[in-house]
Amino acid sequence: MNMSKDNKMYILAIDQGTTSSRAVLFDQKGHVQGMAQQEFRQIYPKPGWVEHDAEEIWDTTCQVIDRLFDESDITPQQIAGIGITNQRETAVVWDKNTGKPVYNAIVWQSRQTAGICEELKQRGLKKTFKEKTGLVVDAYFSGTKVKWILDHVDGSREQAERGDLLFGTIDSWLIWKLTAGKVHVTDYSNASRTLIYNIHTLDWDDELLEILGIPRSMLPEVQPSSKVYGYTDEKIFRGARVPIAGAAGDQQSALFGQACFKPGMAKNTYGTGCFMLMHTGERAVQSDHGLLTTIAWGIDGKVEYALEGSIFVAGAAIQWLRDGLQIIDKAAESEECANRLESNEGVYLVPAFVGLGAPYWDQEARGAMYGLTRGTTRDHFARAALESLAYQTRDVLTAMEQDSGIHLKQLNVDGGAALNNFLMQFQSDILNVTVKRPTVTETTALGAAYLAGLAVGYWDDKESIQQNWAIDAEYEPKMAEETREKLYDGWKDAVRRTMSYEKVKI
Numbered sequence: 001m002n003m004s005k006d007n008k009m010y011i012l013a014i015d016q017g018t019t020s021s022r023a024v025l026f027d028q029k030g031h032v033q034g035m036a037q038q039e040f041r042q043i044y045p046k047p048g049w050v051e052h053d054a055e056e057i058w059d060t061t062c063q064v065i066d067r068l069f070d071e072s073d074i075t076p077q078q079i080a081g082i083g084i085t086n087q088r089e090t091a092v093v094w095d096k097n098t099g100k101p102v103y104n105a106i107v108w109q110s111r112q113t114a115g116i117c118e119e120l121k122q123r124g125l126k127k128t129f130k131e132k133t134g135l136v137v138d139a140y141f142s143g144t145k146v147k148w149i150l151d152h153v154d155g156s157r158e159q160a161e162r163g164d165l166l167f168g169t170i171d172s173w174l175i176w177k178l179t180a181g182k183v184h185v186t187d188y189s190n191a192s193r194t195l196i197y198n199i200h201t202l203d204w205d206d207e208l209l210e211i212l213g214i215p216r217s218m219l220p221e222v223q224p225s226s227k228v229y230g231y232t233d234e235k236i237f238r239g240a241r242v243p244i245a246g247a248a249g250d251q252q253s254a255l256f257g258q259a260c261f262k263p264g265m266a267k268n269t270y271g272t273g274c275f276m277l278m279h280t281g282e283r284a285v286q287s288d289h290g291l292l293t294t295i296a297w298g299i300d301g302k303v304e305y306a307l308e309g310s311i312f313v314a315g316a317a318i319q320w321l322r323d324g325l326q327i328i329d330k331a332a333e334s335e336e337c338a339n340r341l342e343s344n345e346g347v348y349l350v351p352a353f354v355g356l357g358a359p360y361w362d363q364e365a366r367g368a369m370y371g372l373t374r375g376t377t378r379d380h381f382a383r384a385a386l387e388s389l390a391y392q393t394r395d396v397l398t399a400m401e402q403d404s405g406i407h408l409k410q411l412n413v414d415g416g417a418a419l420n421n422f423l424m425q426f427q428s429d430i431l432n433v434t435v436k437r438p439t440v441t442e443t444t445a446l447g448a449a450y451l452a453g454l455a456v457g458y459w460d461d462k463e464s465i466q467q468n469w470a471i472d473a474e475y476e477p478k479m480a481e482e483t484r485e486k487l488y489d490g491w492k493d494a495v496r497r498t499m500s501y502e503k504v505k506i
């Protein structure tokens, strides 16, 4: 760490992800000057359900901020602003009087509202939701999670109707906690993931609220992504009142951190899931190929949009090799395993552990492996898992090119699994596109830092941010066309079989 007790100012980004909370300090060049990270519990109450303890999310956030200050000479007074970025869609409902969540946070991956979604589809509401929110009716988004909590937690609907309960995605929850309950806001990008926010009129949508039975009084005020929302409470932040000056969902934040400011620029983030976003400017492009239309950010009174391909399981497949199957000790070991083989030898993994997201949107699909023989080893499992990230990315890139009419020549990448060189080379080969990894792979946190820094004058404008982008590695396609298409055909076949598989229900 390169920290000294001088008067230099920094921006603090809080990156509250699906598996860990992180606090990252950035300087004016956009370089990381300190980081602390803490994993927290994943709660799986039933197959396909995923929950978090919202209090634990808050506790780990406080712990990483504390650790960052403990391990450095920097004081909270040297923080010019705080930017927040978060796992999106995950829904928290809490009592505004006690500050206590009424139920666990229901995580974006969780399938417990699949039944509610089926009912909405049967009522013919798919088009209504898509036109207003840019989203598909799927358990992924927050709206049905809030409905589920109000339907299942005793007395919560009455409490909500009395105005005693608040809803928020993780950004709202953290801002509310950091300001000791004074500020209940969210930003445009997070609001656009809730299934109850109209991305065209830029307001919560009364018709959708009515359909899902969610009282308006629960909802946070929607604000620009770069703006001072409030100040940290002195008791919480070591005596300092620091402006909380930016917020964005983690994938939009990564798009900003990658300086994808112009229409047609795209990035792919390989974290727990994998999310490709293409900036489409001030135009909300409707997808005909299974992508989402979403708000990229809202700054200076202007809202900009993106097309998104959301893949639910990416790095999580590698975690499954490590924690579930226990065939590797560390995620990075998957690279050595994959490199020990010349090819996948016909072994494919379709990691539909929580259904399939874009472009398939199959809530019922579950994971499958194909092509196993007596000669299959853990290396094949690791290679198939890594390759599945690249094939899923090709699925969404194809859809994106069809929807946008733009042929992508290069893809900017980031996220934990983007450090895997086997994967990045294979990705470039399967897409036939140049893959570029920047020096700072903490792009998600960087985006939130930039948004906060712009609001407090730490950075002047987007141009100065653009200049900070620097390349670490570039991967050019090397694979023969015939091999590429043969491999991809194998993947499409595996997906087809997975989606048509009739589960035996016992």
Ligand SMILES: Nc1ncnc2c1ncn2[C@@H]1O[C@H](COP(=O)(O)OP(=O)(O)O)[C@@H](O)[C@H]1O
Binding pocket: 017, 018, 019, 020, 270, 271, 272, 273, 314, 315, 316, 317, 318, 319, 331, 332, 333, 334, 335, 415, 416, 417, 418, 419, 420
């Ligand atoms: N070298 C690697 N190869 C493959 N996957 C990796 C590697 N390093 C980390 N990962 C995967 O990346 C994910 C962590 O990335 P991160 O960007 O921190 O995700 P998140 O923000 O979703 O928690 C984990 O799922 C992990 O399995």
Ligand SMILES: O=P(O)(O)OC[C@H](O)CO
Binding pocket: 016, 017, 018, 019, 086, 087, 088, 089, 108, 249, 250, 251, 271, 272, 273
């Ligand atoms: O926590 P991540 O990085 O996997 O991101 C989760 C996404 O925001 C879900 O939409």
